[in-house]
Amino acid sequence: MNERSETLQRWIARQHALPFDACPLDDVAGDASFRHYYRFRLPNGTQRVLMDAPPEHENSQAFVDIARAWRAARLPVPALYAVDLEAGFVELEDLGDDVMHHHLGDDADARTWFERALHLLERLQRQAPCDDLPEYDHALLARELDLFPEWCLTKLLEIPVPPSWPALRESLIDSALAQPRVAVHRDFDAMNLMLHEDALWLIDFQDAVKGPISYDLVSLLRGRYRLWSQVHMAGFIENFRQRAQEDGRLPPIDADTFHHQVEAMGVQRSLKVLGIFCRLTLRDAKPRYLERLPHFLAHLRQGLAAVPAYGEFLTWIDTTFTPALCRELDRRGIDHPLEERIS
Template identity: 30%
Template sequence: MIPERVLLTLDLPDEQASNQLGEDIAAALRIADVLLLSGDLGMGKSTLARAIIRAMAGNPELEVPSPTFTLVQAYPTRVPIQHYDLYRLGAPDELEELGFSEAIRDGAVLVEWPERAAEDMPKDAVRLSLSEKGQGRTVSIDAPVDFAERLQRSLLIRRFLDDAGWQHASRNFLVGDASTRAYESVCRSDGTAMILMNAPRRPDGPPIRDGKPYSRIAHLAESVTPFVAIAKVLRDAGFAAPQIPAADLDNGLLLVENLGTQGVLDAHGIPIAERYIASAELLARMHMHQWPQRIEIAPDAVHVVPAYDRVAMAIEIELLTDWYLPYVTGTPTGDEDRAEFAHVWEQMFDLLDDAEKTLVLRDYHSPNIIWREDRRGDDRVGIIDFQDAVIGPAAYDVASLAMDARVTISPELEAAAVDAYCATRARLGVFDREQFETAYAIMAAQRNTKIIGIFVRLDQRDGKPAYLKHLPRIREYLSRALAHPRLAPLVPIYRKAGIL
């Protein structure tokens, strides 16, 4: 059955437009994409292919020789690319000698003169046909629906940048995270740079409880509106959240200030103690503020910060029984074990009823903390990735920092960060350290229970096995948290799960 396809036609009035389209295609490119570039000599096939490869490499000066004589050239870019030119192909069966099938399996493939082996081209390939139009060119793109949707999203981003005054800005992939969000660096010719947040509205998953999907129960952001709202109140309070000069709330696109490139780790990925301690002290000052729960960012756009209630916390810890335990045991978790796990955690949540509540950023750890060496005071620590913020126990973000899921924090550095937080809180006002330490242990255990399940889910469901390397660290963090006497009821359960 031939898959459904979409036809797009774009004008390319000059070489700059071709280079820009190359960037836009590169932003949409994934493993197993095959792009067939057709057109007469001089129609710009090599120009477009070169632009795609340079954008994928993040290097506009990259040497991209024509593979006319070698027939194929490989590039180890973000998505590995093999660039084929079949003009001199002797026979179609030579394709396999050139590793064509392996290239499609392992990366993306660009093919010039595909008609030389037309019968051997994948049926789901993207066909780009270039032809002359006036002084320029036109390109017709015949693509499967999946690629067409990705490309249309990329072209929408280009229009957003144009409307925001960033015409002809270069685009380079920056990072993707564990969700559907992705980030690009956009740069003008004068060197001015910003961050493009591409966060399409999160679709509801299947209902799992009381007719609600996981994302709603756990209060995960489904649009960019929460990010804009939380950034606003953080800036209003004097903290270093990014400015947002342009926003398309409906389409999930934001142009965001680049707060810097330094983080809290050194060049070898080792935590820098001074920066973790400063980040903990910043949290202490943040937790002295009274944060609004209702935030208006436009006359028709209001964000109400949800409560981090026990229902949300409980659905998160179930990720251990849903994903981690079946992964290590090879069998689904039984109903009796689930019930016992939930019952004991309810006792822990009871202990949080009197814990101090504040704005919880929820992912306050190394990937989301920017160190600004040239700044002073609260402006020295930049904060990003806070769209899932809730009102909940103040101890949560301290645990997120001091037991950083992405990097190993020694017991000594953990203690130093917690001590710095507590000392700053005590200096600024009344502070019950004993109550805080109980809440800290519970939230550290809750967060790491959630994360150990998420990392397995990312492997098992989403095909991202790289997250499994973090599991030993998370088990170690859980053993630290569960050493607190008030968490003793949890110890037998986690020991039975093989975590302790």
């Protein structure tokens, strides 16, 4: 046990007026951030989860505020039982270990689960208050996009930024800002949807913002656990458009325009993810994230191909970026099947 986990154990023992030895912690998991999670059991058998989020690295205030606001809005988020923002400790309801991505078997199963997740997304967009959330504005969208040339092109691959980049960057930002604004989870992904009491629950929402209606849609559809065909993508997007117009989340918009907005949002997110994974490798010494680059490159290619105006950048991806990435992955001994099965 290290010093911080011992401090956490003493903290939770005090919360429940228990001796230190009565609150052993079981390591649950960490994630791409500095947060770490533990599970412990109360004397009556009830299990709880402890989040350790070092305050010098993580903003627990945002997590706590959003958890309370969304739970008050009758959204499925874990209850908070104790909070110490100065220490970075939070005691949470235990939702178990059953995550949506465990259930994505064949195509039929995956479609069923994705449709369940999209119904939850509708609830989130209709019910979650968003006026107090940070704005997903031009500056934030730009910072996210700039991760790609900084970390992926310059620092990992050491290749120049293509001439088509500035126009693509501004086009993606403009498309995002043109959309209706809703509460955006920002990592609405099969890994962050827990199956608890036969329902999907939201976790890992501390980075939520007020932003484009399509962001969480593509976060799910172009996430790390599925590579949908363009036909399936078009079906998901059109169904979302029709339901969002019916319940007022989306004003009247023709199918082609909305489809292009969604795919452009997916391009923005894929570029951001590629940049983040390179940063995790180079700055944070987590090279396993390089193994995910081919999957998100496939997402990026599909998104670019769906918007004719992005053809020049897609050509650069195929002729310059992909060969450079292959060489780097080969150099590091990482398998890179860039032609993934399209479901």
